[in-house]
Amino acid sequence: MSIIGRPxxxxxxxxxxxxxxxxxxxxxxxxxxxxxxxxxxNAPGGQAIFLDTPGIHKPKHKLGEIMVTTARxxxxxxxxxxYVVDASEEPGGGEQFISQMLKDIKTxxxxxxxxxxxxxxxxxxxxISQYSQMVAWQELIPVSAKEKTNLxxxxxxxxxKL
Ligand code: GDP
Ligand code: MG
Numbered sequence: 001m002s003i004i005g006r007p008x009x010x011x012x013x014x015x016x017x018x019x020x021x022x023x024x025x026x027x028x029x030x031x032x033x034x035x036x037x038x039x040x041x042n043a044p045g046g047q048a049i050f051l052d053t054p055g056i057h058k059p060k061h062k063l064g065e066i067m068v069t070t071a072r073x074x075x076x077x078x079x080x081x082x083y084v085v086d087a088s089e090e091p092g093g094g095e096q097f098i099s100q101m102l103k104d105i106k107t108x109x110x111x112x113x114x115x116x117x118x119x120x121x122x123x124x125x126x127x128i129s130q131y132s133q134m135v136a137w138q139e140l141i142p143v144s145a146k147e148k149t150n151l152x153x154x155x156x157x158x159x160x161k162l
Contacts, residue, residue, distance in 0.1 A: 002053045002075055002107075003038070005084035006094035010114040014084060014145035015039045015050055018105070018155060045159045051078060053155065058097045065087040072101060080161050081109045083135060088118040091134060099134040110157065111137035117144040 003011050013111040019039045039050035053074050059065045075081060083102065085095060102109060113131055116124050124142065132140055139157050 001048050001080045001082060001162070002051045002078045003082045003084065004053050004056050004075075004114075006057065006088075006098065008107050009084045009086040009089075010145045012038075012149075014112065014114060014130065014143070017145050017148055018151055019050075041155070041156065041158070042158055046162060048158055048162055056095070056098060056101070065113050068101070072104065075102070075105045075107055078107055080158065081105070082158075083109050083137070084112045084114055085131045086115050087113050087124055087131075088115045091130055095131070095134055102135050108138040108161065109135060110139045110141060110154075110161075111135060112154065113140065113142045114145050116142050116149065117147045134159055 003015060004087065005011050015038065019041050033078075036054075037049055038052045041048040051074070052108065053066055053071050056063075056068075056071050059068050081102070085091070111119050111131060113128050119127065128140070128142055138161075141150060141154045141157065143154060145151070
């Protein structure tokens with residue numbers, strides 16, 4: 001499972017809240033050149049491995065382009081992509097780049113709309129609607145990583161898929 005999204009949307013917070021400190025394996029060192037394990041989620045039904053996918057950002061140079069190619073490969077090989085977006089921000093260029101990239105990927109995508117605690121209900125619904133039109137998703141899960149809202153549902157959906 002790859003967890004993707006532009007910086008600051010709450011990927012790390014979401015993972016930490018789902019995993020819980022006891023079973024978390026966090027590492028900043030690359031396990032392979034392609035991707036790195038950033039967490040392991042254990043549940044009675046099985047185990048979900050969180051992979052960070054470098055190169056998911058818009059390339060600014062040649063090395064960046066190679067990383068994008070590598071990222072695309074990784075995303076095609078994992079069983080599930082968690083695409084995290086921020087409900088307190090308007091979708092911007094970062095989202096457009098990622099959405100465009102996901103168009104060529106066959107892996108199922110769960111669209112996780114995070115930070116629902118930071119917006120009012122009306123604004124939240126508006127953002128969910130905007131983001132939901134950017135990418136072909138299999139499940140759309142509004143959450144607050146900070147307040148742990150809806151994270152049990154997200155876990156259930158992940159384990160139902162893997
Ligand atoms: P990452 O770069 O995607 O890994 O994002 P981080 O997990 O580092 O979070 C970026 C910032 O957003 C931090 O200041 C978090 O405390 C904050 N944040 C993450 N999740 C939530 C959330 O559900 N609600 C709010 N209000 N803030 C959040
Ligand atoms: Mg992070």
